[in-house]
Amino acid sequence: MAQAENVYINTNEHTRRYSETETREDRFIKRLQKDFPAHTYKKSAPIMHRIRSIKEKEELDLMQIACDITGKGFKRVLDFVKPNVWEYEIEAEIIHEFTRNRSKGFAYTPIIGSGKNACVLHYIENNQQCKSGDVILMDFAAEYANYASDLTRCIPVNGKFTKRQKAVYNSVLKVKNASTKLLVPGTLMNEYHIEVGKLMEKELLDLKLIDKNDIKKQDPNWPAYKKYFMHGTSHFLGLDTHDVGLWTEPIKAGMVFTVEPGIYIPAEGLGIRLEDDVVVQKKGAPFNLMKNIPIEADHIEDLMNTKR
Numbered sequence: 001m002a003q004a005e006n007v008y009i010n011t012n013e014h015t016r017r018y019s020e021t022e023t024r025e026d027r028f029i030k031r032l033q034k035d036f037p038a039h040t041y042k043k044s045a046p047i048m049h050r051i052r053s054i055k056e057k058e059e060l061d062l063m064q065i066a067c068d069i070t071g072k073g074f075k076r077v078l079d080f081v082k083p084n085v086w087e088y089e090i091e092a093e094i095i096h097e098f099t100r101n102r103s104k105g106f107a108y109t110p111i112i113g114s115g116k117n118a119c120v121l122h123y124i125e126n127n128q129q130c131k132s133g134d135v136i137l138m139d140f141a142a143e144y145a146n147y148a149s150d151l152t153r154c155i156p157v158n159g160k161f162t163k164r165q166k167a168v169y170n171s172v173l174k175v176k177n178a179s180t181k182l183l184v185p186g187t188l189m190n191e192y193h194i195e196v197g198k199l200m201e202k203e204l205l206d207l208k209l210i211d212k213n214d215i216k217k218q219d220p221n222w223p224a225y226k227k228y229f230m231h232g233t234s235h236f237l238g239l240d241t242h243d244v245g246l247w248t249e250p251i252k253a254g255m256v257f258t259v260e261p262g263i264y265i266p267a268e269g270l271g272i273r274l275e276d277d278v279v280v281q282k283k284g285a286p287f288n289l290m291k292n293i294p295i296e297a298d299h300i301e302d303l304m305n306t307k308r
């Protein structure tokens, strides 16, 4: 310390930070500044955010394992779900599969919401019975070697989507696939979110959830599509599920994002969100770490109706 001019301290600058109590880090910083009052104090956060947002190969390998374990959990669920299972029973199947594959557990509190519960964005009660005819929205993923993955899939309780459910499902999938292609080096995240909004607007028109008039009279700060899709499409992923990153700089190769559009229709007791994790490439479309996890509606129906 006698020879150092600058001291970099680890303040928590995560946009979602929340702690009612003083952390150990907070106490350490106080002690440091009391014992060495003449040093210059700087923050490590901007440096760490930069380092953490671009993944090394070793990190991507671990994130791929996390995603693969998540996929195993999903396949187990496809075999398990039938009418009248309870949401917490599905949660139990998933943690069983995660633990036996050496995951430390859920990367975040899982959401298992059937029917109208799927429209409650942060539904974590997971305490209702899944009824035939409903769709279950499941947002769950494994953590592995301190790295998070982040998945959302929606499946029909009885193994078969209705025509309407499938139409909404395919709209969300279309938006997800088109959005993913926009994640190339140079993209600005705020412009990306505007483009995704346009993609979603078209789907909602086709589904007759909004009409031309709704768009004509919309509030530019809260466009018409937000009535059915009210959250962001992508966030950084890494050591945290909602990881730190440089939100206002053009994105770069090696960054990992979720892509997770959704359509929520409380009046129909239906909420669909589909989410994969992708790595931005130097050239071309991003690499999908979850490309092996079933997502096509027909494929999911097939798997649910195949006895193994």
Ligand SMILES: [Mn+2]
Residues within 6 Å of the ligand: 150, 235, 258, 260, 275
């Ligand atoms: Mn997510």
